[in-house]
Amino acid sequence: MDRETNQGQSRQLTPEEREIRRRKLKRKRNFRIAIVVIGFLLIISMIVSPIIIFAAFRVKTFSIEGKVPYTNEEIIAASGIQQGKSLVFADTEEASANIEKVLPYTDNVVITKKLPSGIIIRLESTEKAFATELSNGTFAMLDKNLKVLEYAPEIPEGITLIKGAIPIKSEIGECLAFVNEVTKDDEETETGDRTFSLILEITKAIAENGMKDIDLIDISTRSNIHLIYQKRIVLNLGDSSEISSKLSLGQRVIAEEDTISLTQSGTVNLTVAKKAYFNPSDPDDIKELVIFNGGEWEEDEKKPEKEPSDDETTTESDE
Numbered sequence: 001m002d003r004e005t006n007q008g009q010s011r012q013l014t015p016e017e018r019e020i021r022r023r024k025l026k027r028k029r030n031f032r033i034a035i036v037v038i039g040f041l042l043i044i045s046m047i048v049s050p051i052i053i054f055a056a057f058r059v060k061t062f063s064i065e066g067k068v069p070y071t072n073e074e075i076i077a078a079s080g081i082q083q084g085k086s087l088v089f090a091d092t093e094e095a096s097a098n099i100e101k102v103l104p105y106t107d108n109v110v111i112t113k114k115l116p117s118g119i120i121i122r123l124e125s126t127e128k129a130f131a132t133e134l135s136n137g138t139f140a141m142l143d144k145n146l147k148v149l150e151y152a153p154e155i156p157e158g159i160t161l162i163k164g165a166i167p168i169k170s171e172i173g174e175c176l177a178f179v180n181e182v183t184k185d186d187e188e189t190e191t192g193d194r195t196f197s198l199i200l201e202i203t204k205a206i207a208e209n210g211m212k213d214i215d216l217i218d219i220s221t222r223s224n225i226h227l228i229y230q231k232r233i234v235l236n237l238g239d240s241s242e243i244s245s246k247l248s249l250g251q252r253v254i255a256e257e258d259t260i261s262l263t264q265s266g267t268v269n270l271t272v273a274k275k276a277y278f279n280p281s282d283p284d285d286i287k288e289l290v291i292f293n294g295g296e297w298e299e300d301e302k303k304p305e306k307e308p309s310d311d312e313t314t315t316e317s318d319e
Contacts (some may be wrong), residue, residue: 008162047264048110053197057087060117070103070126075121078102079111084274087113101173106148117183128255130203130217131155140170146200148172158205164220165195198240202276203226209251222295226288229254232263234288238271253278256313278313 013021059081060256061225064072079095092111099109099121107126116121126143132154133139141149141159169177178195183184202217216228225243228234229252235250237243253268253276266280267288283289287297 023311057116059083059085059087059119060068060154060272061088061119063114063118063120064123064127065120066123068103068106068123070106075099075106075123081119087115087117087119090119099148104147104173107143107145128156128159130160130162132165132167132170134170140167140176142176144203146174146176146196146203150173160203160214161216163197163216163218165199198222201240201243202247205247208244209248211247211251211254216288218288221243228288229291231289231293232265232283233257234267234286236267236269236271243271245274249274249276251278253313275314 012258014202017290024125043141060083061077062081062083063070065077070078074233078099081095092113093114096109100106105125105127107124109121109123111122112120115134126145126147126149128141128149129144130142130146131139133254134151139155141156142162143149143153144279152173165176166179167176178193198219199217201221203286206214206227211229213230214227215231217225218227219225223239225237225240227237229235229249234256235247237250237281247270250268250270257264257266258277264280265283265285265286266278269279283293290297294318
């Protein structure tokens with residue numbers, strides 16, 4: 001019989017109390033069984049679900065959006081995503097990087113999944129914009145992001161030469177990497193990453209300011225960075241500070257001078273903040289032009305510096 005003890009005394013449970021206790025015990029037993037069943041079902045689902053997903057969502061179709069100089073078959077093969085493989089586990093970021101490396105004339109590759117079985121590849125084309133000379137005498141052709149597109153024995157017309165940086169890595173499909181600059185005391189003065197950033201800053205400033213016909217970017221001396229325009233005008237930027245604003249002002253000077261003459265040569269001094277000085281000169285009297293055009297510049301035979309003449313013009317920034 002069910003008995004209940006209270007302060008040392010025992011008494012027999014009433015039928016109602018026994019029924020209540022029985023129901024409580026039954027609920028506890030049912031709860032334990034439910035926990036076991038749910039746990040078992042979760043384990044089964046963890047095992048079975050990936051199999052179902054893998055079997056149900058397989059790559060069947062590819063959609064290519066964008067104009068690039070490659071066939072759809074080349075793009076799909078470069079992505080590394082294979083037809084019949086799991087759509088769920090396809091690594092779209094890795095596939096995008098693969099395409100841009102294997103097919104260098106592609107840019108801004110974005111890959112998305114479309115259930116139940118589609119892959120959409122959106123991409124753009126890129127083109128040659130810059131070049132830099134390699135240690136073997138050939139030139140690496142670069143796009144706006146300094147990605148190596150191809151190698152060439154010489155620089156095509158309309159391509160800007162980047163001078164003064166030493167690439168230590170120039171693999172097709174990847175951005176240039178530069179050697180660290182080191183002083184005679186073996187103290188690192190500039191990292192390769194900073195060299196890359198400096199060049200990229202200059203090239204982006206050129207694009208942002210709508211500058212065309214830039215033949216040379218020379219960063220050989222970081223305190224005397226200069227550009228050459230149409231093989232006749234040198235833009236002296238000085239150091240790497242405020243490059244974008246300097247080039248914006250330099251573009252204004254070039255536009256003003258071109259309205260006067262499309263053959264005038266000279267130098268634009270942009271080393272003073274928010275000011276530009278244009279000094280018209282004969283090309284043979286401008287060291288940077290002489291060297292760029294393949295001539296030799298003898299320091300001891302250099303003509304003496306001229307005093308500012310009435311021909312020199314000054315332009316100030318509106319900022």
